[in-house]
Amino acid sequence: MTRLPDPDLDRELMALADQVLDEPRARELREQVAADPVLADRLAMYRESRALLRTSRAQLQLPPPSPALAALGRQLAGAPVGRPPRRRHWRFAMAVAAGVLASMALNAWRSTLGSGRLDPALAAALAATPSGEAVTLGASELLVLGSHQLADGRYCRDYRLSPQGSADAQRACITAAGHWRARPAPAAAVPGEDGYRLAGATPPPEGRRLDEAEEARLIARGWRP
């Protein structure tokens, strides 16, 4: 086995490779390295690892962000939320504007935990908002993450209310009678697991994710099959 430089010297070599070792120690060490193949190899290892990571990072071209993240990015940039405003935003904005104070909306949202039925304003907004878009609901923001169809045919939508709601994704499914009811989302199903997972990208195991076109058709006809 080849010997390793002693730990203190080894750290200095790494700092030299990372160009954070002060002169004159850096110069001394370079001279030492020139005379010692073991040190030279170790220095090369540090330099090469950094170079590999930097080069790979320069090559990295990520695909466009998830719809939900893209919507968030547009919003942060000060652009209109989601795509340019459409009439439906006004439609449910009017529906929810009447008397929806932040605390009321939050209390209503909380009350859904007992009965399972969503607050009407939340349900209306949830039914009308495409995935990846966010709308203002009182003082909260509703961000719709995705839509799914369960094996039994029911439709479900994942969303998040912030900042007043839970940081976790919520899920609601529409009943045959046309009511949106809260349903355990992955985060709630297994406490502690998936705490920060947004469910938009992950269909429930017993269902399938709806694509944009299917979702648009369902929004247009009020989620009736």
Place this chain on the structure above:
Amino acid sequence: MLTPAPAAFRRELGGLLPRLRGFAYYLCQDLVLSDDLVQACCQRALEQWALFQPGTQLDRWLFRILKNLWIDRLRATPAEAVLEDEAWEALPAPDWQAAMERRLLLDQVLAALGRLPPPLRLVLVLVCVEDLSYRETADLLEIPIGTVMSRLSRARAQLLQTLGTDHDPSA
């Protein structure tokens, strides 16, 4: 009631999204998860913006949030969580030795990164990809700078070992 984050904060946060995506992707090598992490990070930043100290660097603050979210995820994923800091020596031997083609570099580096135990990976990405200093990394992770350096050293040696290059002193 929470006060919404000021416009300047939101804009700066928005401008950092590409960087956060890259950071998250290097940590987890999973596009879906990394976008989820970035989104959760932004949500938390928007909720907790008042805790950010003006005059300090927002990217570092966000890295810290994102790192915490990632660690939470790892804790919920036993397969990775069992990889203790010291366990890397027990990892399987490198399974590719062929000369690297340049176009494969990124994939190979990411795959090799993915085999590093999370504590080593985190230090390596912060220093060698995001260009934080040892001191900044130590502050961000709340560990001594000596620990940063020893983890960094081991991370680099192991990365190259996995990539099959010839710098492994025990080879």
